[in-house]
Structure formats: structure tokens, C-alpha cells
Amino acid sequence: MQLPIKAILVFHAAARAGSISRAAAELSxxxxxxxxxxxLLEVQLGISLLGKAGRGVVLTEAGERYFSMISEQIERIEEATGTIQGFRSVTTLTVRATPTLSNKWLLPRLGKLLDQHPDLEIRLDGTNEPTDFNQELVDIELRHGNxxxxxxxxxxxxxxxxMPVCxxxxAAAGSLQPQDLLDHRLIHSVKSQAQWTxxxxxxxxxxxxxxxxxLFDRSHMAIDAAIRGMGIALESTLMMGDELKSGRLVCPVAAPPEIRIVTQWIVCPRDHLRQKKVRIxxxxxxxxxxxxxxxxxxAVS
Known part of the structure; x- marks a missing residue:
């Protein structure tokens, strides 16, 4: 059976508008x-979809069921159509990154990239969920892990x-010894690879x-809590560089032990590296x- 696409779209517009005339105006x-x-659609389906109600229209029981079954798909088509418009003139790069890296490190620097490449459109997806590159349209991921x-x-x-920060x-910079921290509220990033223990x-x-x-499940929340004076956090210099530079955060411990870890990784299928937008x-x-x-x-030297 050949799908009556035009008739389906017209029915959807009329059902959504609740009026033949309003649907006509919407569709020009x-x-x-x-x-x-x-x-034509009713004849092909063999059912009645709409009935009159004053100056408007009302869905029959079958019409309600049909409308609910097709609405999501039509709305997705409309969204996809709106997204793809102008695609030839703009290259869209979809980057997935952890919320903290997105907020604290990427976002303050992205303007420079956009200024250098005005034809590049960035979609930044801030989430901790790992990408299934076989199912999701993500070009590159900045992933937290091992x-x-x-x-x-x-x-x-x-x-x-x-390092500890507050x-x-x-507390003033360098004013505490490690054992002193036991007398203070400690801010925990529960998903961090560096823990207070x-x-x-x-x-x-x-x-x-x-x-x-x-306890917070996002490091950027722990950093902001420390800035607000809620306690002492154990966080990464990569994520709080601006806060340390501006003096909004300091290390209150004199000569703290050094913990160095790589926790953020560039991840993508190898064939994505051939794409110009990914290389840029x-x-x-x-x-x-x-x-x-x-x-x-x-800063260290």
C-alpha cells in the first residue's frame, strides 16, 4: 500500500488545530x-476520523487513536526538517562532554574556536552518559573514566x-594541616576518581x-559549593583553573600531598578522525x- 503522506500530514494538522480553517491557514x-x-484518507483507511462540532472538528474514537499513534513521528520529522535546513552552509559538530568539563573548561574557551571557524556550528551535549557511537549522532566525546x-x-x-580547596x-591559603581537615565539613564529588579517603x-x-x-554527583556543583563557603572540596585543577586564578578558591593546606590523574579522555571511532570538523x-x-x-x-615555578 502506498502511504498517503500528504493526507496524513493534513489530517494531523487539522486534528492538532481542532479546525479545518485553521489547518488550512497553517498549511497555506x-x-x-x-x-x-x-x-481521501478516511476512504483509504475505511474509517471515519473527524466529525463536526460547531465551527470546529472533533476526533472520533478511531481518529483519536490514529492521531496519538502518528503524532510523535510527525513531530520528529518536523524537528529533523527544521534542523537540516541550511545544513549545506553550516557544518555541525556534535560534542558530548561531562557537565563539569563543559561548564568549567570548554564553555569559557569555545568562543575562540567559533571566531576562528565561523562556518562551524557546535552542539555541546553535557552529560556523563557514555556515547553509543553505533546508535547516536555524536562526532566526538570527552569522556570521564579510566x-x-x-x-x-x-x-x-x-x-x-x-587538591583541597575552599x-x-x-580558611586562608596554607593555614591548615592535613589533620585539621577532620574538624571541617568536607565536600565530596561522589563520581570523582580522587576521593577524600x-x-x-x-x-x-x-x-x-x-x-x-x-555530597554532590557533579564536580561543578562541589566547586561552586566550595566557593560559597560550604566546606572544603577535593577537586581537579583542570576544572577549577579560573577559580584558583581569580582567588575565589585557595588551597587551605600547607604542602598537600600530590594526586595526579588523567580523568578526561578524547573518545571517538577512528574513522571520525578523517572528518575535517573533528580534526579542527x-x-x-x-x-x-x-x-x-x-x-x-x-604557576608552580
Missing amino acids: VTPSAVSQQIQ GRWPGLFVEGIADEQF SPDY TWFQLTEVAPQERWSRI FLDWLRAERDVWQAAQHE
């Missing part, structure tokens, strides 16, 4: 053309240093069985990473 056709298409994903191109972004109003092991301080703490993004990302690393070394 005459009301009689709308009625004719709906009648870097072990067989079958994919994987490259570490940067060597991150994790607002300078909460590990940090205390490195300091040879035994954590208490019960301690004052607040990776060249820019690596250049920004190198600038950031140079600034870190300068």
Missing part, C-alpha cells in the same frame, strides 16, 4: 483542500592535579568513622590544553 491551502485530503575503551580512539586530555573566607591515606591521617560532609576541533582542543598546561607549570 483552502479549507476545501483540507477536507478533500481528509476524506581510558580503557577497546575499539575506539582514546587520548588523554591532560594530567590533572587534585573559599578564602572559609585516598587523600587522607597519603597524608597518613586516619579519617574519622563519622565526619561532617556534603581536536587541533583547537590540544592547543588550548597546551596553553593551560604551560600556565600550570608557570
Whole structure:
């Protein structure tokens, strides 16, 4: 059976509008053309879809069922059509990245990339969910984890240093010893690869069985909580570089133990590396990473 696409779309418009005339205005056709298409669809389906209700129309029981069954698909087609319009003149790069990396590191730098490549359109999907590249239209992912994903191109972004931080109003820089932290509220990023238990092991301080703490499942929330003076967080310099540079966060511990881990990774199928838009993004990302690393070394020296 050949699908009566035009008649289906006209029926959907009339059912959504609740009026033949309003559907006609929406579709830029005459009301009689709308009625004719709906009648053709009813004949082909062998059922009545619409009935009159004053100046409007009302769905029959079969019409309601049919409308509910086709609405989602038609709306998806409309959305896809709107998205693809102008695609020839703009190249869209879809990047998936963790919420914290998106907010704290990528977003402040993206303007430079867009200025350098005005024909490049970025869609930034901030989520921790790993991409199924066989099912999802994602060009490249910046993934949090251990870097072990067989079958994919994987490259570490940067060597991150994790350190205790807090607002300078909460505790001055270098004013505390490791054991002093047990008397303070500790902010936990529950998904972080660097946890307070590990940090205390490195300091040879035994954590208490019960301690004052607040837990977040996103590191950017933990960083913001520390800025607001809610306690002391254990976070990555990659994620809070601007806050450390501006003095909104300081390290309250004198000579803290060093924890260095790569937690953020460039991930994509290897064939994606042949795409010009992916190569542009990776060249820019690596250049920004190198600038950031140079600034870190300068701050230490």
C-alpha cells in the first residue's frame, strides 16, 4: 500500500488545530483542500476520523487513536526538517562532554574556536552518559573514566592535579594541616576518581568513622559549593583553573600531598578522525590544553 503522506500530514494538522480553517491557514491551502485530503484518507483507511462540532472538528474514537499513534513521528520529522535546513552552509559538530568539563573548561574557551571557524556550528551535549557511537549522532566525546575503551580512539586530555580547596573566607591559603581537615565539613564529588579517603591515606591521617560532609554527583556543583563557603572540596585543577586564578578558591593546606590523574579522555571511532570538523576541533582542543598546561607549570615555578 502506498502511504498517503500528504493526507496524513493534513489530517494531523487539522486534528492538532481542532479546525479545518485553521489547518488550512497553517498549511497555506483552502479549507476545501483540507477536507478533500481528509476524506481521501478516511476512504483509504475505511474509517471515519473527524466529525463536526460547531465551527470546529472533533476526533472520533478511531481518529483519536490514529492521531496519538502518528503524532510523535510527525513531530520528529518536523524537528529533523527544521534542523537540516541550511545544513549545506553550516557544518555541525556534535560534542558530548561531562557537565563539569563543559561548564568549567570548554564553555569559557569555545568562543575562540567559533571566531576562528565561523562556518562551524557546535552542539555541546553535557552529560556523563557514555556515547553509543553505533546508535547516536555524536562526532566526538570527552569522556570521564579510566581510558580503557577497546575499539575506539582514546587520548588523554591532560594530567590533572587534585587538591583541597575552599573559599578564602572559609580558611586562608596554607593555614591548615592535613589533620585539621577532620574538624571541617568536607565536600565530596561522589563520581570523582580522587576521593577524600585516598587523600587522607597519603597524608597518613586516619579519617574519622563519622565526619561532617556534603555530597554532590557533579564536580561543578562541589566547586561552586566550595566557593560559597560550604566546606572544603577535593577537586581537579583542570576544572577549577579560573577559580584558583581569580582567588575565589585557595588551597587551605600547607604542602598537600600530590594526586595526579588523567580523568578526561578524547573518545571517538577512528574513522571520525578523517572528518575535517573533528580534526579542527581536536587541533583547537590540544592547543588550548597546551596553553593551560604551560600556565600550570608557570604557576608552580
